[in-house]
Amino acid sequence: MQNHEELLEDIREDTVVNVIPEKVFSLEHTLFDLPKFGELLQNVTVPVGREAVLQCVVDNLQTYKIAWLRVDTQTILTIQNHVITKNHRMSITHAEKRAWILRIRDVKESDKGWYMCQINTDPMKSQVGYLDVVVPPDILDYPTSTDMVIREGSNVTLKCAATGSPTPTITWRREGGELIPLPNGAEAIAYNGSFLTIAKVNRLNMGAYLCIASNGIPPTVSKRVMLIVHFPPMIWIQNQLVGAALAQNISLECQSEAYPKSINYWMKNDTIIVPGERFVPETFESGYKITMRLTIYDVDISDFGAYRCVAKNSLGDTDGAIKLYHIPQTTTITTMAPTVSINTVPVFNVKYNKEQRYSSNSNSNSNNPYNYNNSPQNSNSKSQRNKGKSLDQAPSTLNNVYMGATSSLWNSQDHHSPGTSRGRDHHQHQQQQQQHQQHQQQQHLVPDHGATYRSDGKNTPLKHDAKSLTDEMDRMQDLKSSAAVHIHNILHSLIIVVYLGAWQA
Known part of the structure; x- marks a missing residue:
């Protein structure tokens, strides 16, 4: 087995002849692994005038170098820590040994585009990001x-x-x-x-x-x-006729519209009215609308007549007319009309003169069960009183018998004979006498004092003048006579029925 020194010697020899053992190649490849990007390059949006920040993160860079480029122009901006471009707004920083940051100050709209972060490996490694520069609107x-x-x-x-x-x-x-x-x-x-x-x-x-x-x-x-x-000007007048009394204060008004603004004035009898103590013209403006007002103080007789409000501008002129007329002053005299009480409830009067009373008494049945008004003394005394009355006291010249719902039945008993033709003849004769009585009363203008009588004891006063009072009295007299005849006919029939019933009993 070879020792360590012999092994190193063998490696040197193999390296010289470009023969690298497999074990040594694997070791060197591990020591010199290629760099790679640690993060994706993010797109950035920034308003114009602000600062844009682009960040490129690379792991295991070793001895390789980083560069920033502008894609659309193929311009190199930075290499490692050096700024290549002459744009002074750009700068490069290296942070945490793996981030390479490109900064662009005071971003302009022209800075918008694609930017590239590049590693000079072989083959080259790179990634791109978009810088969007937004611009607020400008008119x-x-x-x-x-x-x-x-x-x-x-x-x-x-x-x-x-x-x-x-x-x-x-x-x-x-x-x-x-x-x-x-x-x-x-x-x-x-x-x-x-x-x-x-x-x-x-x-x-x-x-x-x-x-x-x-x-x-x-x-x-x-x-x-x-x-x-x-x-051009236009004029509207709300009141073309204005009345005023002497010594009164009055105002005349016109509404005008014009643009350009108009010249406004008042005229009377083709003469421009000059402002003074008694004539005060005024104008009130609201946009192209103008209110013209002429105030006249202490109106005199010479102030009445036609007035014109005039408006002029560069496009034309127009006018409107107002007539001021005189309102006479009047004196009011208040008078009180005479009043008289008139009864509104019908009252029926049966009136007898002397001949009527005697005729009625002579025709009465001596067997009258009620024995009413048969005394000649009563008739004579009333006749004597009638002779002593003058025309001024005409209301008492006739005997008035007031007939109500009950008294009329009793007062009529002594003038009829039930079951005989004398009762019918007497009834016809009495109607003729009553009509004659009414005619006499109208000729002598005899007022009916019975009108003050009401069954409920109340009077309702009404106001009349002399002529209407006379007409009202005539009308009431006609109504009384007509109603008396009608009521008398009804009562006559009732008396006959009652008397027949008593006779048969």
Whole structure:
């Protein structure tokens, strides 16, 4: 068996003649194993202006070397710890003996692309990663629209252009939140697109429009575009006729719309009204709308007439007319109308004059079971009282018998003979007498004092003047006479039935 020195000698000899024993080759291959990547190279996304960090991890590098390259340009950036590129924003660091870190400060959009970490083995080993540089949106001054002036009724297109990474989206909104007219005729709060077209612009479309660009990378940016619509003046008048009394303060108003802003003034009789102590013109502006007000203090007779409010701008002029007329002052005199109490409940009066009473008594049956009003003394005394009354005391010239639901039955018994033709004749004769009685009472204007009587003891006063009172009395008298006849007929029939019943009994 060979000793150790002899074995080493044999190895040297074999090496010289390029004959390497199998055992020695296996040992050297283990000692000099090739390097490998410890981790995958990660893709990196970074906003513009920030720092990008790319890290390459290699195990068992041994004496091999690491290099960073830009793939798209095939540019060597670093080798080991040395920066090859002249870009001063790049640097290389070695950490933990296995990580090689490429740093890019103040990243620009041009730094976006593929980067390679390479080991100079044979064959070469490498891996790549992508650096994505995102850029917040930015609105370009050109071709984005600036403030635009357009005539009412024309078509207009607003434009907005923006850059950024990813590509930004464009949204249009109105600054005040008003609706935006869309190309299809509809309206919406917002519209997406670089071009906003408005057909037949009107004054309601005038205002500030916002072009908003966003791509998910803060901050979102916007630009304000003013749309100015020109149109000639227009005037609206709410009250074209205004009345005022002398010495009163009065105001006249007109509503005007115009753009460019109009010159506004008042005229009377083709003369411009100059502001003074009694005439004070005022204007109140709200965008393109103007309220014109003329206040006249202590109105005089000469102030009445036609006034004109006038509005003018570079596109035209217009005016509106208001007429101020005189309202006469009146004196009000309050008078009290006479009042009188009128009974609203029907009361039926059967009135007898002297001849009627005697005729009634003479026709009465001597066998009257009720024996009512048969005394000639009563008739004579009432007749004497009638003779002593004047026309002024006409209500007492006739005897009034008030007939209610019960008393009418009893008061009628002494004037009828049941079961005979005399009762019917007497009834017809009495109707004629009552009509004659009514005629006399209307001729002498005799008031009916029985109207103050009511079965419930209540009176309801009503107000009448002299003429209506007379008409009311005539109407009530007619109603009383008609009702008296009707009630009298009913009572007559009842008396006959009662009397026949008593007779048969």
